[in-house]
Amino acid sequence: MTFNDNADISGNKVKRRGRTTGIAVGGGAVGVIVIALISQFLGVDVSGILGGGGVGGGQQEESQLSDECQTGADANANVDCRMGGAYSSLDAYWAEELPALGVDYTSPADFIIFDQQTNTGCGAATSATGPFYCPPDQTIYIDTSFYAELRDRFGASGGPLAEMYVVAHEWGHHIQALTGIMDRADRSGTGPASDSVRIEVQADCFAGAWVAAASDTEDAKGVAFLKPVTQQEIDDALSAAAAVGDDRIQEAATGQVNPEAWTHGSAEQRQRWFMTGYQSGPSACDTFSVSADQL
Template sequence: MKWQGRRKSDNLEDRRGMSSGGKTIVGGGIIGIVILLLNVFGGENAQMLTPILEQMNQGQSAPTEQRDLTAKEIEERDFVNAVLVDNEDVWTTIFNENNLTYKKPNLVLFTGAVATKCGNASSDSGPFYCPGDQKVYMDLSFFEELKTRFGAKGGDFATAYVIAHEIGHHVQTLLGTSAKMRQMQQGKSKAEANKLSVALELQADFYAGVWTHYNQKMNAILEDGDLDEALSAAHAVGDDAIQSKMQGHIVPESFTHGTSEQRKFWFLKGYKTGDIQQGNTFESIR
């Protein structure tokens, strides 16, 4: 991905290098594995975890120490900043085209554990968006695990796709889609509620594709292999792919994010059309 030369965003918070004084925030061990399995690309589901996370993290201390970032971490920060800036510019443009105002979210980089308005979480949760504070949270070690544990190709555009997906959840919050989805889930069976969650996640993939479409027009960002990196990441985090790797069989009624093929389809539809009006994933699940 061509990303150098971007302005500096005021909405990037780099909390890496901070120490919590030896205390561990929830997410490690078997709880972390369960959260990762059910909540890769946390999205709006982070809000559902809040009561559990808060209860299990009572008494945890805030970060007390900080070290200097390494040269690699600084380069990672600069890349994430560039992707965030491009998302700010693209979504401001799209909202303006639709006579709307885009409120920019913050993106928080952390290592190991982080406190949010959706509760405390660890890197095992995977990247997630918290609607309570309208921030995206990411531990960049997730992307190494995406390659080694789930078989994704990796690459910088895989990271860009994940960031764009999470900011897609912010777009859904601003448009009221997330709140409507939660209302629709009320009174539904778990299987039916899960279908609505899948639709929300697939729409975030679609928005990631729309962002790629616009960003290519505005900044000519794509290099050879970039789309393959995004599609490989989308395939790796499909519910069927994760369940097959983690438990050896799949349970479709438990899906919350969509299959590998669904995730790739909606990302590509967003990229090819660039039309935010064509992202009604909720109609597709009926």
Template structure:
């Protein structure tokens, strides 16, 4: 993406030089992997479960607080993230205004190891997520190496852009009341039915990421959309379950299949129309 020289957002909290204030998972292990899978790309349910799973590790958890200078590469990545957030701010401020609404900008927190949020403590194993309690996106950039090496995504800078746009999608859902309505709809439902609603929410966030990419396509490089689709494909519920347990359980899906995630991102990118994000009525 052609991002150098563009405006950078002031709404990034860079906590990478001082990480801690939460329980860091030492060595990761199976529990760390479970937390990662529950939280990939903004799983709010996983955020609630993660502290319980961390307690299961007992002595393997510890409080950490370290200070370390950022490398030049770290600084460059911080600039890239600030620029991506600015792109999202500009896009959604414009789209909201076109629909007679006012966009409230979220914060984005960069951390290493562990972090405290209004949704509780989280480790880097949680993956990127959005916390509606404080309306902040949380990211440990080391996740993207995991995405490439463990889940088979192509990697590349635009995978980061896709993830940020997806998490901002969850912020859009908070502002528009979609998230709270979804939680109300889940009450009294079976686990399978509640999971379908969770899938609809996640796919809509993928759709919004596509809308963002549509609005900024003049600044995209050749291969950027392929990188986003590769990331979406890698974190489909069916792809993750097949890789981790050798079989899939559709009723347990919470984020959507690889096909669904790619479909809704592409639909957002093709249409650029937020009214087309009808995942709750039309889960493909």
């Protein structure tokens, strides 16, 4: 999607975090846990595909993205600023939408763009982890180099909406944390109808709901953040959703598909639930009330 050039995104709270010093080479246990357990977007261990290792302690420099990302024009020109624009739009959308669903809304505690590796409330993370939401610190983490991986290694078509879909999906996990859905779900199970999959496709559904309302979501001055979505942009988002389906990842990694090992849903499930949110809004995203054959 394209931002309106004069939209005000200066209120975004995105931070850019520099490269960690004092990296522990060799892939420690914490790094393994991160790649295996908290990759909320990819949902599978992609270390064999992307590589990656552990992260040790060290100091990290941070800068506030809003210092350089002020307008929609900035968001259109720069991927980091696009993350800031997505923050502003998603924050405004959910601040209005979630109370309408009967739940108080609070913004994520942080949104961190990092370079290659970082320390988080969930442990140490690398770019191989993929974008993720960490419930203990209520923070979204993303290395924007992932978008090139999404295109070049996973075959997604790319595009600005595909990038913002990733953010909207992770924001969906924040909504699940606020509503208690994440705590109530049994995320230890696997399979196409497991709670793990229901959590993930619901986040896709929430992302679709935001996309549908994005061109009507306004900044404090009444300017819409984003222009109306095009069919090509929807296709780009659906391409991204399919590219990280469990079946696609499994086939790319092993040449086989094992539905009983799924944790985040097939390409078809992820696309379908994105469109459910897009067509019917967040109230239609109760993935926990549908039967296994409807999921």
